[in-house]
Amino acid sequence: MSYLGELIGRAYDDGSSRAAPADAELKALQENLQIARATADSLATLVERLTKRVGELNQSNATNLRAAIELQDRLQKVEAKLEEAEKERDELSRGLKAVCKENSETRAALAHQKDVGAERMPRRMDGSVPPGTRTGHTPDGIPSCREPMLLIDGKAGCVLQSHCTRLIP
Numbered sequence: 001m002s003y004l005g006e007l008i009g010r011a012y013d014d015g016s017s018r019a020a021p022a023d024a025e026l027k028a029l030q031e032n033l034q035i036a037r038a039t040a041d042s043l044a045t046l047v048e049r050l051t052k053r054v055g056e057l058n059q060s061n062a063t064n065l066r067a068a069i070e071l072q073d074r075l076q077k078v079e080a081k082l083e084e085a086e087k088e089r090d091e092l093s094r095g096l097k098a099v100c101k102e103n104s105e106t107r108a109a110l111a112h113q114k115d116v117g118a119e120r121m122p123r124r125m126d127g128s129v130p131p132g133t134r135t136g137h138t139p140d141g142i143p144s145c146r147e148p149m150l151l152i153d154g155k156a157g158c159v160l161q162s163h164c165t166r167l168i169p
Helices: 002-120
Strands: 149-152 155-158
Touching: none
Parallel strands: none
Antiparallel strands: 149 155
């Protein structure tokens, strides 16, 4: 029996010597499994949070896209109004230039008429125009240029402008 006991002892020693590395390996595998489970849980939580955040960003992007489209529409309307205003400004500018040219021609004609009238017009000693002369008087011979003055296109003229052709520079 001693032989049998010796065999059993040897088998036990061989088994325990083989079991110790297997136990250590099993223990390491169990620790790795726990780490893997914790990592999987963390990854699942992270994926859930990322999915939620992507959904929020998609909603935000959709809102921003709608706002950008609305702003672009407003910009197009403002640009159209600006073009219309520029066209109107150009038209008014051309009209103003025409009026200024017409006023300039009228002033030149009136200045020429004043010069021509002044040469032919008899004057009194005090420099006034005697009654009955055409320029500076109403058809009734009233010296209208002695009436109160008002500004007409930057020049002073008498109140009875329709009867008086005299403009004072």
